[in-house]
Amino acid sequence: MLSRAVRAVRGLAAAAPAPSCPGEASSRMTATRRLAPAASELGGEQHRRHRSTASSPTDSQGPPKILITGSLGQLGLEMARFLRRVYGQDSVLMSDIIKASRDVAEEGPYIFADILDFKGLQEIVVTHRVDWIIHFSALLSAVGEQNVPLAVRVNIEGVHNVIELAKQYKLRLFVPSTIGSFGPDSPRNPTPNVTVQRPRTIYGVSKVHAELLGEYYHHRFGLDFRCLRFPGVISSDPPGGGTTDYAVFMFYEALRTGRFECYLRPDTRLPMMHISDCLRSLWEFMTAPTDRLHRRVYNVTAMSFTPEELAGELRKYVPELEVTYRPDSRQLIADSWPQVFDDSEARADWGWRHQCNLSQLVETMVQEVGAQVKREKPADN
């Protein structure tokens, strides 16, 4: 399903260091600015989190065994690296239906897992003694609209499979949701945790379905279901076909050619976060003590910006950047999504704090994408 070019760039990305956010983030994290701490380096609250996690989800002692589905996508590979730093290389089992690059295969365990094959998933959970599933397999908003039957299967049937599996084997289950789970009837600025949703894309419909089914299984069967609604996630890895992808493309085109044609209007405001915040939010939420969670589904975000504002910040590094605007069908999707996401409940309940703001995000992306673009050059000549 992924183009050869996308896979090739993902192969390059595999060799890159883990993403990090400079400035405030680096002072809060270790001096070496790494994205995830090693377990031995965790201190205070984080150490307690790690210890309680290690013993809580199942009967197993030691770190949890974590299966990531759809792990070769934009979020999966970096999530695997993050969790391997915390829990050890063999604690994280990456899986997908596409072939991993040699680099990824050498980083730790990687297996084939089709989210539509329930028996195959059962075999993996039993054989590898899985404790947590992080369920990333999905067709994103723009791709989903192009193949609705497949999106229904992967995004809805796939969730049925992992939820049933997690119930049968008493696993902790994380399923990401999105700002795309809201629609034109939702309040857009700000969009609170609980409000009207009624999305208009199959992606959004499937995510509301996952949220509600997960909450139902939690209340009915005690399933430890956890779900964060992410905004657009920005990283130097190629995105998977969502509406917020323009932000990543802008960095690549700015640094390759100095020109970018944007498929959204210049004033389209959308919530966003850097991948370092996204991964950390997921891990902090997964390890949050149950009594801190007043809900099973939380909004999280870091900032909101428009293409025009992003271009303005990027011109500090690429002053000659020219951006033109030609809105396409993704504009309709963006117009029905939140502009400013209210994540105050996550902040109050389990202590969510973002670390990367717009200027830090741009600085980091310029460094990371700049390094990728440099590596592409010999192949082009």
Ligand SMILES: NC(=O)c1ccc[n+]([C@@H]2O[C@H](COP(=O)([O-])OP(=O)(O)OC[C@H]3O[C@@H](n4cnc5c(N)ncnc54)[C@H](O)[C@@H]3O)[C@@H](O)[C@H]2O)c1
């Ligand atoms: N990236 C974002 O900005 C963002 C924002 C909000 C929520 N999310 C959610 O986070 C999750 C991961 O997003 P991403 O950006 O990494 O997506 P992505 O499109 O980059 O990756 C999805 C992966 O799912 C895999 N997949 C497809 N069909 C499959 C099947 N039948 N069985 C197993 N795997 C299959 C694909 O091969 C791909 O590697 C998704 O659920 C997405 O909805 C992402």
